[in-house]
Amino acid sequence: MKEAAVTKERLLGLAETLYDQFEKGIVPYLALPSRTKRNIEYDQEGEVWVYGDQESVRSVKTVRGAKSVLKTSYLVELLINEHLKNNRGSTLREIYYISENWDVAKFGEQAESDRLVEDLEILTSLLREDFHVRPEEDGATVFGPLTISEKTRRGERTIHCQEDVGEAGYQIPFNVDNVEFKDHDAKFVVAIETGGMHARLIENGFDQEHQAILVHLKGQPARSTRRIIKRLNEELNLPVVIFTDGDPWSYRIYASVAYGAIKSAHLSDYLVTPAAQFLGVQPTDIVNYDLSTDKLTDQDLQALRSELTDPRFATDYWKEQIQLQLKLSKKAEQQAFAGKGLDFVTRVYLPERLSEMGMI
Amino acid sequence: MEIAEELAKHQKAISVAEFFEKNRQILGFDSAPRALITTVKEAVDNSLDACEESDILPDIFVQIKRRGEGFRVVVEDNGPGIVGSEVPRVFAKLLYGSRFHALKQSRGQQGIGISAGVLYSQLTTGRPTAVTTKIGPTHSAGRWELMINTATNEPEVLKTEETDWDRPHGTRVEMEMEGSYVRSRRQSIYGYLKNVAIVNPHARITLVEPDGNVEVFERATDQMPRPSYEIKPHPLGMELGGLIKMLRYTEKKKLKGFLQGTFSSVGAIISSEICERAELDPEMAPQDLTHAEATRLLAAFKGMRLKSPPTDCLSPIGEELIRAGLEKEYRVDFVATATRPVAVFSGNPFQVEVGLAYGGELKADGKVDVLRFANRVPLLYQQGGCAITHAIENVSWKSYSLSQPGGGVPTGSAAIIVHIASTNIPFTSESKDAVADVPEIVAEVELGLKEVGRKLRRYLSKKSALSERKEKEEIIRKLLPRISKKLAELLERDEPDINPVVAKIMGNLLVRRSVVSENGKTAVTLLVANYGDAVRAFKLHETVSVEAGSVEPPARVIPLGDGYDHLWKVSLRPGEKQKIRYTVPSEGVSFSEPVVEGVPSELVSGAKAVG
Numbered sequence: 014m015k016e017a018a019v020t021k022e023r024l025l026g027l028a029e030t031l032y033d034q035f036e037k038g039i040v041p042y043l044a045l046p047s048r049t050k051r052n053i054e055y056d057q058e059g060e061v062w063v064y065g066d067q068e069s070v071r072s073v074k075t076v077r078g079a080k081s082v083l084k085t086s087y088l089v090e091l092l093i094n095e096h097l098k099n100n101r102g103s104t105l106r107e108i109y110y111i112s113e114n115w116d117v118a119k120f121g122e123q124a125e126s127d128r129l130v131e132d133l134e135i136l137t138s139l140l141r142e143d144f145h146v147r148p149e150e151d152g153a154t155v156f157g158p159l160t161i162s163e164k165t166r167r168g169e170r171t172i173h174c175q176e177d178v179g180e181a182g183y184q185i186p187f188n189v190d191n192v193e194f195k196d197h198d199a200k201f202v203v204a205i206e207t208g209g210m211h212a213r214l215i216e217n218g219f220d221q222e223h224q225a226i227l228v229h230l231k232g233q234p235a236r237s238t239r240r241i242i243k244r245l246n247e248e249l250n251l252p253v254v255i256f257t258d259g260d261p262w263s264y265r266i267y268a269s270v271a272y273g274a275i276k277s278a279h280l281s282d283y284l285v286t287p288a289a290q291f292l293g294v295q296p297t298d299i300v301n302y303d304l305s306t307d308k309l310t311d312q313d314l315q316a317l318r319s320e321l322t323d324p325r326f327a328t329d330y331w332k333e334q335i336q337l338q339l340k341l342s343k344k345a346e347q348q349a350f351a352g353k354g355l356d357f358v359t360r361v362y363l364p365e366r367l368s369e370m371g372m373i
Numbered sequence: 374m375e376i377a378e379e380l381a382k383h384q385k386a387i388s389v390a391e392f393f394e395k396n397r398q399i400l401g402f403d404s405a406p407r408a409l410i411t412t413v414k415e416a417v418d419n420s421l422d423a424c425e426e427s428d429i430l431p432d433i434f435v436q437i438k439r440r441g442e443g444f445r446v447v448v449e450d451n452g453p454g455i456v457g458s459e460v461p462r463v464f465a466k467l468l469y470g471s472r473f474h475a476l477k478q479s480r481g482q483q484g485i486g487i488s489a490g491v492l493y494s495q496l497t498t499g500r501p502t503a504v505t506t507k508i509g510p511t512h513s514a515g516r517w518e519l520m521i522n523t524a525t526n527e528p529e530v531l532k533t534e535e536t537d538w539d540r541p542h543g544t545r546v547e548m549e550m551e552g553s554y555v556r557s558r559r560q561s562i563y564g565y566l567k568n569v570a571i572v573n574p575h576a577r578i579t580l581v582e583p584d585g586n587v588e589v590f591e592r593a594t595d596q597m598p599r600p601s602y603e604i605k606p607h608p609l610g611m612e613l614g615g616l617i618k619m620l621r622y623t624e625k626k627k628l629k630g631f632l633q634g635t636f637s638s639v640g641a642i643i644s645s646e647i648c649e650r651a652e653l654d655p656e657m658a659p660q661d662l663t664h665a666e667a668t669r670l671l672a673a674f675k676g677m678r679l680k681s682p683p684t685d686c687l688s689p690i691g692e693e694l695i696r697a698g699l700e701k702e703y704r705v706d707f708v709a710t711a712t713r714p715v716a717v718f719s720g721n722p723f724q725v726e727v728g729l730a731y732g733g734e735l736k737a738d739g740k741v742d743v744l745r746f747a748n749r750v751p752l753l754y755q756q757g758g759c760a761i762t763h764a765i766e767n768v769s770w771k772s773y774s775l776s777q778p779g780g781g782v783p784t785g786s787a788a789i790i791v792h793i794a795s796t797n798i799p800f801t802s803e804s805k806d807a808v809a810d811v812p813e814i815v816a817e818v819e820l821g822l823k824e825v826g827r828k829l830r831r832y833l834s835k836k837s838a839l840s841e842r843k844e845k846e847e848i849i850r851k852l853l854p855r856i857s858k859k860l861a862e863l864l865e866r867d868e869p870d871i872n873p874v875v876a877k878i879m880g881n882l883l884v885r886r887s888v889v890s891e892n893g894k895t896a897v898t899l900l901v902a903n904y905g906d907a908v909r910a911f912k913l914h915e916t917v918s919v920e921a922g923s924v925e926p927p928a929r930v931i932p933l934g935d936g937y938d939h940l941w942k943v944s945l946r947p948g949e950k951q952k953i954r955y956t957v958p959s960e961g962v963s964f965s966e967p968v969v970e971g972v973p974s975e976l977v978s979g980a981k982a983v984g
Contacts, residue, residue, distance in 0.1 A: 028863045035857055038873030074878055076844050079852040086859040093863065117851060 017097045020144065023137040024089045031082065041082060042072035045135055046279070050323055053278050060287035062273040062325055081129075084118045088129055092144045102145030105130065135279045142188050150231075152189070153238035156182035156215055157226030158198035164191045171195065174226070180215065182229070189240040194248055197226070201372050202245050203292070203363075204228040204238075206257035206266055210347040210358070217359040223373060226251065230266060236277070239270055239284040246286045252372060253286055256363075259294030259304075260344035261316035264326070264335075267291045272325040292366055296338035299345045302362065305352050306343035313344060391523050397496075400489045401754075401804035406561070408493055409437065409552035410753065411804075412446050413562050415486030416546055418750055420450035421573060423544070427453040428597060431576040437554055437562065439583050443498055444552050446490075449545040454508035457515050464491055464504055464546070465519040465528030488521065490548060495520050497551035501531050505545040507538050514538035554583050559742075560753045566590060568744055568751035571698035572690055572792055573598075593697040598749075599688045604796060605637040607682040608647075608674040610720025617667050620659045628662070629655035638680040647673045682722045684715035687794045690749070695728040695790065703788065706732030709828035711821045718813040723795035725814070727821035729829055735786040741775070742788035745808075747798045752806055759807035761791045764818035773826030774833045787829075791818055849875045872979035873902075880905040882945070884913070884967045884980035890959045897921070899953040899967065903945035910944040911971035913953070913980075918963045921955035928955075 027043075034041040046052060046064035054065045073079040091111060096102055103111065108130070109123040120126040130141050141148075155174050162171040163186060174183045185192060203225050205211045211229040214220065220227050228242060246253050255270055257263035268274075271289040273281035299306060309317070317335055320326045326335065338344070350358040367373045397403060401411040413435055424431035429451060436447040455463055464487060491502045507514035518532040538545075555561045559568075566578050570590035575597055578590040606615075625631040632644040639647070648655040651673035653666055662670065690698070692710040699708050713725040735742065745752040745761045756762050762782065770776070770783035777783040799809040808814065853871050861868040876883035885900045903909045915921075918936045921928075928939040941953060967980040974982035 025864065028860050031856070032860045032864055032866065032869055035860075035869035035871055035874055038877065040874050040877050041856070073848060073853060073856065073874070076847055076852070079848045079856070083852055083856050083859070086856055086863065090859060090863055117855070 020139055021093055021097050023139060024093055027136055028086065028089055040072055040074055042070050043082060043085065043136065044068045044070050045132055048276060050275055053275055053324060059282050061281035061285040062278055063281050064278045080117065084120065084129060087115045087118045088133065096145040102147055104147045104149050106149050108146065131277065140283065147187050148235060150235045152185035152187055152235060153231060153241065154182035154184050154229045155226060155241065157220045158224055159226055160195040160197065162193045162195055175220065185237055185241050187237050189237045189244065197249055198224060199226045199251055200224045202226045202228060202242065202251050202253045204230050204242055204253060204255050204270065206230050206232065206263055207347055210256065214359060217356060219359045233266055234270060236284060242270060242289065243284060243286045246288055253289040254292040254370065254372065255289055256292045256347065258346045259296060259299060261313055261320055264320060268325045290370060294345050294347060296334045296341060299341060299343060304345040304349040306345045309342050309344055397493065402489065402493045405551060405553040406555045408550060409444060409446065409554060410562055410565055412490035412550065413448060414565060415490050416448035417569060419487055420448065420452055421576060423452035424450065425598060425600065429453065430595060430597065433576060433578045435566065435578065436581040437583050440549055443550055444554065445547065445549050447545065447547045449543060451540060451543045454506045454542045454544055456508060460504055460506060460517050461519055461528035461530050464488055464502060465521045466526055491519065492521050494548040494550040498549045500549045502546065502548040505536065505538060507540060507542050510541040563588065565751055565753060567702055571702050571744065571790065572746045572749045574694045574698040574701065593701045594694060601688040602686045604683055604686040605635060607638055607720030608636050608679060611671060611674060613668060613671055616671055620662050620667060623659050625659055627655065628653060628657050628659050631659040637682045643677065647677060650676060681717050682720060684722050686796055687715060687722060687724050689724050689726050689794050690792055695726060699728055699730045699790065703730055703735065704733045705730040705735060707832050709825040711824035713817050713821050716813055716817050718811045721795055721797040723793060723814060725817040725821045726792040727825050728790040729825040730788045731829055732786055735788055737786040740782045740784050743782060744788060744790040746792040747808060748794055754806040758801060760810045760815050761808055761818055763810060764815045765789060765822060767819055768822045768826065770826065773830045845879055848878060876904050876978035881976050881978045882909050882969065882972055883978050884969060886967060893959050895957050895959045895962065897955055897957065900950065901943055901945065902950040903947055905976065906947050908944065908946050909972055911969050913941045913943050914968040914970065915939045916965045917957060919957055921957055924955040926953065
């Protein structure tokens with residue numbers, strides 16, 4: 014986290030750029046990297062996917078651009094004069110509601126204000142936490158042989174993520190950097206897409222038997238979830254595997270953890286765990302374990318084809334898996350393993366896959 | 374007995390009526406909603422044709438009532454009426470009519486329509502059709518109850534009586550039939566009559582729906598359509614069988630006379646040239662031609678360069694009335710129309726008219742509405758198989774500002790209306806739902822569509838230039854001042870001068886004064902910049918309370934009561950800038966806003982504009 018003074022300075026710098034453009038008779042504009050699939054590239058050094066050189070320009074030449082610049086100025090004012098000055102914060106949704114008073118600068122929908130906050134992150138090279146902006150969603154839950162200490166508003170708490178928590182696990186705060194890892198007895202981290210499978214692994218005692226930290230992704234993972242996975246990987250040196258459904262949408266979940274998301278590629282350095290490996294469900298598992306399947310829908314097929322042109326999936330492994338799935342025209346859920354008995358996933362599938370991957 | 378003899382016992386003639394009884398889809402009675410629409414269509418077509426032939430402004434009344442499981446359909450007109458002796462055959466004999474043999478533009482042709490309705494009615498309910506008709510104010514009205522004897526295709530009169538009717542003349546048909554009444558779709562009685570009203574703006578049509586709701590399609594003009602005339606066949610439209618039949622039954626004594634008297638576009642010179650080419654004696658009797666000779670005669674026709682058939686036989690709607698018809702039934706922002714010159718296919722003259730309505734209440738999502746008409750009759754079914762639709766699909770609408778995702782019929786808030794008038798519309802089937810793909814017709818429709826397309830493009834580009842100007846006004850009046858104010862508040866500075874930015878966005882002439890004080894003197898610079906795309910020549914006035922020194926370039930100075938007007942003549946090409954410099958003492962000098970003389974005020978930023 015940056016000092017409030019630094020944050021304020023950078024936000025004011027942005028306002029100053031626009032002001033100077035007026036003074037110099039330049040039609041004011043803001044230039045941002047374009048946030049599309051075509052404009053992300055692999056950063057060799059950081060081993061993550063970041064934005065390329067393509068820029069999209071928001072100029073006051075158009076009504077849209079002018080409104081966007083006006084909204085940016087209002088948002089900057091809110092962040093400086095309310096958040097930073099008074100050490101307060103708002104959620105993304107609250108910002109959307111606050112804009113009700115901004116007249117023509119009012120946001121049309123929350124997606125718009127969310128995007129503008131991300132834009133400010135890019136323009137200032139800061140994080141939304143630096144602006145005291147919080148997400149709505151809960152962070153993920155963690156379960157496993159790990160002791161942490163969390164700075165809360167009511168003092169510091171030390172928690173063991175098996176012994177001090179209920180069945181639901183330890184819920185991480187949205188600002189993961191308030192958490193400190195104290196001690197652990199883990200060999201690896203399993204991040205799981207669905208709540209059902211997360212609970213299955215806890216019920217079957219997988220965390221104890223294999224000394225695993227289980228992280229529930231809750232679908233497309235929140236930033237805090239991705240951040241804690243990265244920290245577990247980097248600070249504790251634990252390998253990470255991702256266990257999701259076997260469909261194109263789940264591969265994107267994996268991609269956002271391991272390679273970065275197209276929408277937040279500017280935060281890749283902060284959120285992405287390049288060492289994370291995909292465990293399954295793989296299309297080859299559908300064949301090898303003869304899993305119950307559903308037919309791919311038209312949207313599924315489209316998503317798979319689009320992944321074939323996604324630079325994040327341009328590896329031999331993924332090409333092979335995606336081509337196979339297109340040929341099978343089938344998908345399988347994590348919970349399909351239940352068809353072979355409730356213990357099958359922890360007794361057979363996971364141990365087999367994990368030893369294949371060299372984890373156990 | 375031989376098998377063939379055995380089989381022969383079972384062979385017998387089938388009456389037309391029996392044939393249609395078993396093949397009702399051919400005539401458009403294949404579904405319950407469609408049967409009602411087709412019946413109304415046939416009756417209304419007859420009424421409109423009859424009124425036009427008698428020069429009467431049509432006033433047509435249509436009523437649909439629920440009757441038990443089925444419906445009672447009433448169609449009444451103010452037409453000329455029908456002579457009593459003809460009534461049974463007009464309504465209760467298939468293929469009986471006045472227009473089948475006439476080469477003339479009319480709605481009905483085969484004489485099947487209304488009698489098919491009568492047949493359908495008796496098939497589905499077993500009830501007769503009632504016809505009331507009156508031919509003039511001094512005559513009494515007659516009322517008939519009729520059925521068709523399907524074995525013989527002859528009318529059966531169940532009842533006939535004289536009756537009182539308050540109309541001076543007209544015809545009323547009532548029949549009961551199975552069916553189902555739909556309202557919402559275009560393929561409905563309501564939709565059909567609405568379309569009839571568009572292309573027949575001289576007609577008033579009243580519809581009473583089963584729930585009692587009354588819709589009146591009011592007339593938009595008192596002007597009757599131009600009457601259509603009957604013409605002689607054109608040689609290029611002939612087929613061998615028809616030619617042989619005409620040769621055999623003609624009253625002419627000589628081939629030469631036959632050719633001149635029977636065909637259009639054939640005079641004395643042409644007729645002898647045809648005979649020469651066919652190696653036939655112009656003096657021979659037409660009845661004596663052998664099959665081979667008739668074949669040669671037809672071949673000679675095809676080899677001739679002939680005048681087009683006469684075109685006054687057609688009655689187009691006219692651009693003005695297409696516009697009136699569209700504007701009457703739709704609220705729209707813009708209408709373009711096009712009328713093509715008369716063209717010919719296989720000796721049949723035809724003419725294409727196209728209208729395009731845009732904006733207003735027309736929905737922007739989805740395909741544009743396509744309204745197809747043939748001889749003023751709306752075509753409701755088989756849109757995909759129609760030459761009109763194919764022509765629409767062939768046009769590249771993107772060049773006319775309509776999107777056409779994946780080809781086909783374009784999308785957008787538009788309606789396209791195409792009318793084909795001809796003495797012989799080539800339909801794809803007897804139910805007259807779609808026009809066949811005759812290359813000449815498709816080509817003409819395409820040309821008409823492109824013409825209205827160009828008009829649409831012009832309209833839209835004018836509109837977008839206007840809205841662009843409007844958009845820019847919004848930027849400079851509402852958004853830029855707020856942005857500069859907000860930035861100044863944040864940075865705790867003075868508001869920046871937004872004039873240079875405004876001038877650039879609007880393409881205006883910018884005047885900007887900057888002032889630097891040094892050593893008790895003030896150096897003033899006037900920057901004049903032309904951001905527009907035209908040359909600007911104007912006078913620039915700078916009024917100062919004292920006379921300026923070191924003026925560069927020199928100015929004309931006009932002393933005023935309380936100061937001096939400094940005047941420069943300036944001419945700037947697009948993108949050109951000029952700086953004007955002068956000095957004044959630092960103390961006790963006041964300026965007023967620079968004035969530009971000779972540029973409209975909306976094209977000037979940073980200075981006052983005067984005429």
